[in-house]
Structures are given as C-alpha cells and as structure tokens.
Amino acid sequence: MSRPFVTEAVMLAIYGEMTLTPLPVEYMIPYTSILELYELQESIEPLMGDAEEDLYVKQKIKDLVSYFDQPLNKKKIQKALHMPWAKSPFILIGEQVRITVVNALDTAPYGEKFDPIETELLLVSKREQVPILTDQTELIQRIIEQGIPVQVFDIDDFQFALEAETCTQPL
Structure with missing residues (x-):
C-alpha cells in the first residue's frame, strides 16, 4: 500500500528525494499545479536563491513537464479533466512513486486567505483525507490559524511523514 500525500507538482522538481523514496508513495496533485509548471519553466524570475540551484531546478521543471507531456501520461491527465474531482490513472515515476492528477476546481471556500492552488490542496486533502506535503x-x-481540519507536513519532515500514521478520520 502506498503512502498518499497532496502536494504541488513543483515540489517534485525542487525536492528530488520525493521521487526516490524507500517506501511506496502516491502524490495527489491538483491539475492547476501542473499548469503552474509551464509558467515556471518560462519565467525569468529566479525560483531559488543560488543561481546554480535555480538552473538545476528549472531544468528539473522542464524534465517534469516533458514527462507529463509524453503521450501516455498526457492521455492519463486528460482523463481527469472531463469532470470536476475526477482523478487520473496513476502516472509512475520510478518504482516507488506514483502520481494521481486531480481535477480540483472549487476555489471558493478559502479564497480570501489562500491562493487558488493552496485552496485546491486544502480541498483535495479534506476530500481524500490525505495529508498535505x-x-x-x-x-x-495559515492552515493552523484558520483551524482547517487537514493534516500538513513540512518537507523537512518528509522522512517522518513517510513513516507516520496519518489521521484517516476528519478532525
């Protein structure tokens, strides 16, 4: 059984350890965060403080976009876009990691305190009862301050999150 998390697509590019896990992992990614990858790859704004790291991450973003654009993966993603809240078939990255793209469209509930992608992360997390990474x-x-009933892990605690028991009941 794989360990599920909700996260943004860019996290997979920035943090390579997310794709090289010792345990099976499933990342649920809102479709709009994949669209954000296209914007980030074209952006002249630095993503990282160090110029060398920035070039590396931008290359990883291009690689991830290219991977998502491969015909089979693109077809899987397109399947999720036919209905709100539909999920794509698994897209495999290596032996232990699979990605599910979620067509999360509802951005209204948290619109004032959270941007649209953050709102989609929250909604997928609540709906699927899966922690955010x-x-x-x-x-x-902000999640803590607003009392939003989701479990969230900082990327620095990734190894702990992999091994931790998660809440499977709403808070």
Whole structure:
C-alpha cells in the first residue's frame, strides 16, 4: 500500500528525494499545479536563491513537464479533466512513486486567505483525507490559524511523514 500525500507538482522538481523514496508513495496533485509548471519553466524570475540551484531546478521543471507531456501520461491527465474531482490513472515515476492528477476546481471556500492552488490542496486533502506535503511555512501557519481540519507536513519532515500514521478520520 502506498503512502498518499497532496502536494504541488513543483515540489517534485525542487525536492528530488520525493521521487526516490524507500517506501511506496502516491502524490495527489491538483491539475492547476501542473499548469503552474509551464509558467515556471518560462519565467525569468529566479525560483531559488543560488543561481546554480535555480538552473538545476528549472531544468528539473522542464524534465517534469516533458514527462507529463509524453503521450501516455498526457492521455492519463486528460482523463481527469472531463469532470470536476475526477482523478487520473496513476502516472509512475520510478518504482516507488506514483502520481494521481486531480481535477480540483472549487476555489471558493478559502479564497480570501489562500491562493487558488493552496485552496485546491486544502480541498483535495479534506476530500481524500490525505495529508498535505509542502515547503511553505506560511501556508502551514495559515492552515493552523484558520483551524482547517487537514493534516500538513513540512518537507523537512518528509522522512517522518513517510513513516507516520496519518489521521484517516476528519478532525
């Protein structure tokens, strides 16, 4: 059985350890975060503080976009786009990691405090009862402050999150 997380597609490019796990993992990714990859790969704005790291991450983003654009993977993603809340068939990355793209469209419930992708992360997490994995400490803080009933892990705690028992009941 794989360990599920909700995360953004860019996290897979920035944190390579997410794709090289010792345990089976499933990442549920809102489709709009895949669209964000296209924007990030074309952006001239640096994503990382160090220029060498920035080039590396941008190359990883291009590689991930290219992988998602492969005919079979693209077809799987397109299947999820026919209905709100539909999920794609698994897209495999290596032996232990699979990705499910979720067509999460509802952005209204948290629109004032969270951007659209953050809102979709929250909604997928609540709907699927799966923890969020993020590197955004501000997002974690806002989730706590707003009392949103989801489990969230900082990327620095990834190894712990892999091994931790998650809440399977709503908080």
